[in-house]
Amino acid sequence: MPYVAVSALSHPGLLRDRNEDSLVVGPWTLCATVTENPQTLAFPLGTPLVVAVADGLGGHPGGEVASALVVRQLAAVGPALSDEDAVRSALSTCNRAVYEAAGGDEGGELATMGTTVAGAVVQPDALLVFNVGDSRVFAASPDGLRQVSVDDSGPLEPGQRTTSLVTQCLGGSPTYRAVRPHVTSVPLSPGDRYLICTDGLTDPVPTDVLDKVMREHDDGRAAFELWKAAIEAGGPDNITLAVVRIGDDE
Incomplete structure (x- = not known):
């Protein structure tokens, strides 16, 4: 029987006082936590499963x-995310919810709170990849690691590999701004693997290193080694990641 295996962890890194990253795998969420060992979950392939x-x-x-x-919010609506329009609608609802939680008070403590989001909805024969901001989704294939998400970030300066500036996020400003989520559908088959992560992984660790780890290790070990690579690179930011694999017992 086909299934979805997800190995995930979330860690504050070495320089941040707290972890501002969060993670969702189906009905399961991790928020503001510290996990140095990957948590591995398995689900039957069928009802839409959100990982973000x-x-x-x-x-x-x-x-x-x-x-x-x-x-x-995504955990609550995940099973109903049946197509690209449903995903876009859910992300727009999340965006509005962040503004409503901020209270619309320009001088308030939470007035400009915001977040990026990136993930995928796993369906029986397709993956709906989505993002707002610069957290990323990669497809891991024999040809190498390929980014499937679309960065919402400004142009890089010469010699610069990454930038912390985002051109779009959920919330993040004193007054409401609509978002235009990036959503795309890709075919899915047993053996496919994906990496979903925040920029606490991709900023300090080059893509070729991410690719090498994904090639050399299975899911849980890959998640641990990816985290370890970010820590060894200085762990400058919160690190949250999920390795997703489509398996088949037959």
Whole structure:
């Protein structure tokens, strides 16, 4: 019987006082937590299963509040995410919920809280990949790691590999701004693997290193080694990631 295996962890890194990242795998969420050992979950392939990370905006109060709100909302509606329009609608609802939770008070403590989000809805024969912001989704194939999500970030300066500036996120401003989520459908078959992660992994660790880890290790070990690579690179930010694999017992 086909199934979905997800190995995930979330960690504050070495320099941050707290973890503002959150994670959702089906009905299961991790918010503002510390896990150094990957948690592995398995689900039957059938009902839409949402797997996503949310990265609370650094430098804005309430990043962990915004990211937790979004993953809990996605956990609640995940089984109903049947097509691209449903995913776009859910993300727009999440965006509005962040603004409503901020209270619309321009001087309030949470007035500019916001978060990125990136993930996938696993269906029997397709994967609905989505993101708002610069958290990422990669497909791991024999040809190498390929980014499937679309970064909402400004142009890089010469010699710069990453930027912390995002051009779109959920919440993040004193007044309401609509979002245009990136959503795409890709075919799915047994053996396919995906990596979903916040920029606490991709900023310090080059893509070729991510690819090498995914090639050399199975799911849980890959998740641990990815986290370890980010820590060894200085762990400058919160690190949250999920390795998703489509399996078949037959």
